[in-house]
Amino acid sequence: MTEGFVDRADELDFLRDAVRSDGFELILLYGRRRVGKTELAKAVLEEHDGIYHVVVEEEGSKQRESLVASISQSVSSYTPAVADWEDVFEWFVSVADGEVLVIDEFPRLIAEDDSIPSRFQKFVDEYLQTTDITLILTGSSIGMMEDLMAYENPLYGRRTGQIDLRAFSFRDAVPLLPGEFEDQIQFFSVFGGIPFYLDQIDPEKALMENVRDRICDRNAVLNQEPRMLVKQEFRSPARYLSILESVASGKTRPKRIADDTDIPLQSISKYLAKLESIRLLEHTKPVTSRNTRSRDGIYTLGDHFFEFWYRFIYPNMSDVVRDPDAFVESLDLRQFVGRQFEDICREVIDAEANYPKIGSWWYEEDEIDVVALDEDRDRILFGEAKWRSTEVGSSELERLRAKSERVRWRSDQREERFALFSKRGFTDNLREEAADGDVALYDLDRIERVFTASR
Known part of the structure; x- marks a missing residue:
């Protein structure tokens, strides 16, 4: 493209x-x-x-x-x-x-x-x-x-x-992506920000047609790209391929990855470190953590396309090759795109608000998609991203406020703000509640304006 x-x-x-x-x-x-x-x-x-x-x-x-x-x-x-x-x-x-x-x-x-x-x-x-x-x-x-x-x-x-040289962020990749803004989010979720992968997109075709023709087709350059890249990096790639598939399927901590791949726990760290060193894996931790290698840290794929390929293509390669049309028709990417949408929402805060540290937060069963810190001014922002076909209502704000109370960070002195991000907008009740001033609402139109203004 x-x-x-x-x-x-x-x-x-x-x-x-x-x-x-x-x-x-x-x-x-x-x-x-x-x-x-x-x-x-x-x-x-x-x-x-x-x-x-x-x-x-x-x-x-x-x-x-x-x-x-x-x-x-x-x-x-x-x-x-x-x-x-x-x-x-x-x-x-x-x-x-x-x-x-x-x-x-x-x-x-x-x-x-x-x-x-x-x-x-x-x-x-x-x-x-x-x-x-x-x-x-x-x-x-x-x-x-x-x-x-x-x-x-x-x-x-x-x-x-x-x-x-890094992959393009969503903000930088938007001019290279086809379709309306919602389409661009979905294209970026699958193809990511690596220029070579973006170059494979046919702008005249919809996302699923591109997935079929540019990824699932056995003759397409992207069909075996992640596998071949790993083989170029490592002489014995089998364990690295297994780790990437495991992380893409949701195993994000060393013990779970070791159990899932049958790699001894005492050996798993060296494989994770090598994949991290070539930026195929990222080690992240709750943004409030002060320990750079916190035990709360998790591993995620460092590239959207690799995450898509290892999550959907690699474990189903027989189905992909046998009948790519049927395979693509069976794909449900809503949850997958929702996960990438969280990254885009963190970019929104980075582009529009002055918070030096931006990430996410989790503890036990609780997670918050977007958490931004301003340590100099004791400010903290909490945000949730919803990629769904219905409007976000007041109940989502109530749940976000409740989870924010469990975040241990300068609890007695901090200034709190909240943000909700929605694919399909917000109910009238939530809009009225947000008018009080400590809540920002971002639908796709507002998100698009933020990125347009920041380029």
């Missing part, structure tokens, strides 16, 4: 400024697979002379030769023989003249040779520091890219900037 590179205005401006600077620049560009790193780097190269090289998984000498071949295609009429990295560096600075050099998937060099950070430290210090070359290193291995910024890493202090 989006036909290639999609809007990353802030990030593109940052890279443009780096390229136009008078001195050497080293930019780290990282994020999970399919988030748009390569497209962003290539967008810069369309505007400025430069070299693009993607590292492949091969023996170290082959990696050097491949890099030299990419450079020679752009800035030299010959391809020299190189015996080591020193030869590559010396030759590059002899033929370069202020170009941009993009090395895509830089962590693959490190995986083959763990001395690469030290070698590139020398490259920067002895060859590049006095030039106006811009070196952009990209990577999907988030942990390895973040290690390059660590104090003990040889490249520490050499970078001049970094971009941690």
Whole structure:
């Protein structure tokens, strides 16, 4: 749908400024697979002379030769023989003249040779520091890219900037989604905010037609995308696939995940940590918790499309392949979309209200979809999101007020506000009650106006 590179205005401006600077620049560009790193780097190269090289998984000498071949295609009429990295560096600075050099998937060099950070430290210090070359290193291995910024890493202090490229929020994705606002919420709930997945949407078709043709069709690129991505990340993917399916089905705590997947409890944490490090899982905790790794924390899928695929497609693949029309007709996505709608409602508060901490809250059997804190001014907001076909009435506000009394956070001094979010609006009685001033009501029209005003 989006036909290639999609809007990353802030990030593109940052890279443009780096390229136009008078001195050497080293930019780290990282994020999970399919988030748009390569497209962003290539967008810069369309505007400025430069070299693009993607590292492949091969023996170290082959990696050097491949890099030299990419450079020679752009800035030299010959391809020299190189015996080591020193030869590559010396030759590059002899033929370069202020170009941009993009090395895509830089962590693959490190995986083959763990001395690469030290070698590139020398490259920067002895060859590049006095030039106006811009070196952009990209990577999907988030942990390895973040290690390059660590104090003990040889490249520490050499970078001049970094971009941690994330999936689009709903607010940012709206211009890329088809249909009316309600349709856009449902499309985002299924396809999420990864540009490559948004690019697969056919805007001329309804959501369920897109699910059938773009996801369920065995020849569609998204049909096996989550499985293939996990296989790319892990040599033995079976346990990781089982964990993702388990979390998508509602097992969110380590013990329940271990029981559901038959992975020993003492081993489950290392698998969870690896999935979290590549942003396929997120560890969240009640927003009022002060402990960063609270026992109350839960695991959720870090991507809407992955959550949809592991919840509905992966465990039913035989039905999906045998009769995609019947499978799609049997899908009931109301509860699933309602869960994603909660995330969108938290975005609303982030866009419109001044609360530094926004999340959710739960304790035992009680849950509150939206809780926002302003610790400096002792303010707290409680909100509930309802994705249903009937209006929300006063009883929902009463239940929200009752649950709010169980939230232990500055109970004697806090200023409380409440918010209700509804797909189908609100009853007249609730609107009258909300007129008192401590309750905000958000129907889809108001939510749409909030996002339009904040873009």
